[in-house]
Amino acid sequence: MELEQKVEYLSEEGWRQWHLELLQSTINRVYHRVPFYRKLMDEQGISPEDITDLSALKKLPFTTREHLEENYPYDLFAVPLKDIVRLHTFPGPRTPIVKGFTRRDLTSIRRLTARFMRTSGVSSEDIVQICLDPGMSVWIEELKEGAEEVGASVIPPDPQSVTNRIRIMKDFRTTVLVTTPSYALYLLHFMQTQGIRPPESLRILLLVGEGIASAERLKLEQAFGVTTRLGYGVTEAVGPGMGYECEERKGYHLAADYFLAEIVDPETGQEVAPGTVGELVITTLAVKANPLIRFRTGDLCRFLEGPCPCGRTTPRISQILGQADGRVSIRGIKVSLSYVETLLKETYGHVPEYLLYVRRHNFLEELELWVAINEKLFEPSILGLHQVAEKFERAFEETFGLPCRLKLVEKDHLDQVARGRKIIKE
């Protein structure tokens, strides 16, 4: 067994000792290198020396997505800009969030993602095809590099129609398909309606970006004749490889060598009772460029109790049961309502009444933004209104890497359908 894998089987005492060392060095680094964290800690009267026990973590303040925005562009970097070898950007609540990677970070993430793949049964014999929307670009990079680390052949997500994707899958005898649960269901539906037989070579579906109900999972496994494995990640920290299923498939094992996890009440910020649903909070332990202390992921889940029959001693969480903040997950991409409002404001000069409508059209999630017609939207012509709508659609797609149709609707109709909600997910 390689060291990489052994680590997942540490004893409770082993973990405690190692976590404490990693936490101490992390806190020490951020305190001395990130003025934001130093200030937060000073305000609470906490110094790195106070971290004598893992429970001291609870004294530290939370980091939120709003903090990431406020400290844009690089006030949260714990290394000089010259040590950053890659920078990714993705939409935050109101402005872009930036994530930097040192060479060491890229290596760590490659290893984590490779562990997720290996644990899922992927080997150097595999042909791994990645089908993900451009909005998941950070994950796409990580998955591609993780699969390369395993030694597999990789088919990255080039622009392709669904017909061509299936064709490529069959012609190149893809053995592992990496996609979201909703895209996998859409693929299956498409094949069934077109009378296309599932690719015989396929043996594993790696499902990332979203959870999936047991019935739908079973349907995928039976129809494709494959095993499915789920991966969980937080773009601000790391993509799949942060949490992954073992052969028992009882929740996500967390990569405890890279993160400490807590689950808190989203309202009070207090730790929830064991096994209760709350918001996942993570502290990175080995991240060089962008360490995060008690980062509120916004993801609702619960810890799974008791040891896992697989023997891994890492903590496990349930699937993600929802979002604590104003976000919605569409095809694995997190869309925050406040960013949608920012785009609406840029388009119309104000935020009109709206409804984000997520339809499931043949199992493919399609996004519509309903905007109530009002006199402020007034344009001299219908054509003008359409052009403005097109402008919004372009901005939305450029921002989230997802298409969204803007529909102008009567206010009464919007009110009737929305009934006070901002998001409807079919």
Place this chain on the structure above:
Amino acid sequence: MELEQKVEYLSEEGWRQWHLELLQSTINRVYHRVPFYRKLMDEQGISPEDITDLSALKKLPFTTREHLEENYPYDLFAVPLKDIVRLHTFPGPRTPIVKGFTRRDLTSIRRLTARFMRTSGVSSEDIVQICLDPGMSVWIEELKEGAEEVGASVIPPDPQSVTNRIRIMKDFRTTVLVTTPSYALYLLHFMQTQGIRPPESLRILLLVGEGIASAERLKLEQAFGVTTRLGYGVTEAVGPGMGYECEERKGYHLAADYFLAEIVDPETGQEVAPGTVGELVITTLAVKANPLIRFRTGDLCRFLEGPCPCGRTTPRISQILGQADGRVSIRGIKVSLSYVETLLKETYGHVPEYLLYVRRHNFLEELELWVAINEKLFEPSILGLHQVAEKFERAFEETFGLPCRLKLVEKDHLDQVARGRKIIKE
């Protein structure tokens, strides 16, 4: 001077000897490993032993994009599938084209792209931001890896609005921007109309995927206060790094250590007189997975005569002056009319009369497909017609990684504007 660089200064005799050795080994490999090439050569009565001189190359038959399609998926691979570590797909004339890379190919391409960057003045101190459409995904990968090879920090093209791209450019003090000439002009126009000052940190624009007129180039250099360098590539072989400008900026130096270049009359296939415009034909010399013998690029250009004042002895070609085949370059992405017709047929069941209209809207190329209304397009409702058009738009964007609006127009109007043409580029 590193070996990598020394190679660009070989003597004429040195090149001839080396080229012959590389050509012989390439022909030998494809003859024994690629049945398609063996058959072609057998038909012409040529054996690898006949390649005793560089001029023997002219006896070999051409390879076209149609051959790449016919030999899809992997009949042109010169290595077993297990040695392929990455597979990219992109649209060919009628069906997808697939390109495989061995680990060695990835290393070669990384070196070629790094040489393009170094020759253009990029160093490990640089922050390289890549702004390219998803349709250029193969090039994006190559450019990212080439910049990493140089040791620069890389900002890959995450989905982002133009405002955010400029913001990131300024906030992270981007020094090198990699984009297409048309996107650079669009950026400039956008900044000027919005009253945004160009990023002061920017010192080099690397322009790829298209050529640019001298006046527009000068405009970019003056407004941004930068140097511009152009790179040329052929997706079927390798992206920029195949041809790049030196400090003299007099045409593209070809990477003669990786390719042999000829220029032929697109009609007759005969070599053109020195300095005459014709179609560029390339033969790869160091490619392992997908070697190409006399591949007709479809790109019209001419050889530049005489030695380059920079001292490099590699052959030079002019900018690309047009396309010999039914393709058009839009934002650096080659769109083939026959593939557009394939999509139209899938959408409407037949190919209606159409016109591909490339507009320049504020310097950003926007694509419209005009379709003549006829009774065969009949749908029970206007809504139905729109839904079918949306279906086409989605398929187009998925295929080419470029948005395209479908407009239904009266046949008379289309005829009047098109006057027999299938493409209009403003």
